[in-house]
Amino acid sequence: MSLSNEDMELFKLIDLATNGNTNAKWEIILKFNDLIVNTSTINRQHDEDCHYYVETAVFNSIEKFTTLRKIKKLKKF
DSSP states (O other), X not given: OOOOHHHHHHHHHHHXXXXXXXXXXXXXXXXXXXXXXXXXEETTEEOHHHHHHHHXXXXXXXXXXXXXXXXXXXXXX
């Protein structure tokens, strides 16, 4: 399986973020901002409270990501 440079960059960010790097967490949030905005749209209007909720939930959950750790243990990364 071949990974693109963009995938490798994201994996590196996730690796940093899961180890507590706050800047990496914010970079992940920014990478997925369009998705967060789309998810925060209710009745075709952007809802700031929903946006903040989704952003905060993602930010606080990043350190709980375990898949990358499992891949690293298998030495596939």
